[in-house]
Amino acid sequence: MKHKSLVSINDYTKEEQLRILELAQEFEKNPVQRIMEDYVVASLFFEPSTRTRLSFESAANRLGAKIVGFSEASNTSVKKGESLRDTILTVANYSDLIVMRNPIEGSARFASEISSVPIINAGDGANQHPTQTLLDLYSIQKTQGSLDNLEVALVGDLKYGRTVHSLVIALCNFNTTFHLVSPVELKLPRAVKMHIKEKNLAYHQYTELEDVLPKSDVLYMTRIQKERFSDPLEYERIKNSYILHADMLPDTKENFRVMHPLPRVNEIHTSVDKSPKAYYFEQALNGVFVRQALMTLILGIK
Amino acid sequence: MNNKKVKELKVSAIENGTVIDHIPAQAMFHVIRILNLENFENMVMFATNLESKKYGTKGIIKVSNKYFAPEELNKIALVAPHASIIEIRDFQVARKTVVEIPDKINDIVKCFNPNCVTNHEDVRAHFTVTDKEEIRLKCHYCEKITSKNTMEFR
Ligand SMILES: [Zn+2]
16 A cells, blocks of 8 residues: 555555555554654645544644645635646645545646655545545444444435445445435535445345334434535425434444444434434544544555 | 438538538537547538437538548537547448447536636546446546536537
């Protein structure tokens, strides 16, 4: 994995993904080590994403790395019209690894092709956000004891939600049964279903959240955005039908856990937060360990 | 005068070169662009809106003293999937082939996604063909699918 950019989750094999998860466990036990002291990580956030940036920077900081970069493009040469090509070629001179978030889709792939140092894609528009997928896998593995043979329900906007697409594709390596809950307008796209079919795995589609609760091991919730609907009345009609409340939890399995890429709006009622089955805040914290594992493997430290 | 003779009058025979037949009339311009015939120095003859039993109307292009590599000709399959290629040597048909949609498309198509890096930076889109029947092209960069009705040529 040394020196190998991570742009899409598929860039890494199943074995490489599992190696990252395994190493993340070590970092979870011992997150503060001075093993990146000789390294400079460039953190280039062309659009603000405080959550992701803090997770990466905290991961690097705890390992002693120096961080250079920017948290939004407004005060930089980018705003003055510098091309992405020039920014990457310049920054690659000053760093050992570039973490980049950019609203332009495909920008991370492009950067990985011109950069002399590896690129970690921290989100390129609606396209890919592979470290989110890794932390989702880690969270599932940690709460379920294994990634194999699970019943995973994905709920909400399955059409446009990039985290859902990447997670489905990644879980196809682990004999998952998929339960897909969405309004008819926001069903999982054909191109993503193709991955499930290629592996001969089962998927079931639902429009009611209640239907999947008793059978699921993991409930992965996402936000439904108003902008996705051409008919605002349709949005009003369905917006409250995919909300999880604490009183819906008693019928779920013992190992059942609720996950969410965050930020949430109202799709998980705050009454769920104190349930031991709510996992979304720990899930976010797992991002730090997974990113530590990823960076040290790419740099060849581990 | 029957149809056949009329056709022969419109597009006369070539001694050596390539005839591209069964081009949909509306795709003529694209074929010329894709094969870069605008900048071609040898004699090139075009005819369009010819009657075709199979396709209604069709176009035909004759390029003298030029034989194309299959990879080059296969690019036109995107707009002229039923085109047939006839190599003429000494006024005789030396070889007849049909075009085939290639597995990869480079350079000639623009990514339809306005938010794709190829529409912002100095880098050209290239694609994997994910569906040869309906023609669906997956962009190497943004991973979005450009389809027949969103396809634009550069
Ligand atoms: Zn694209």
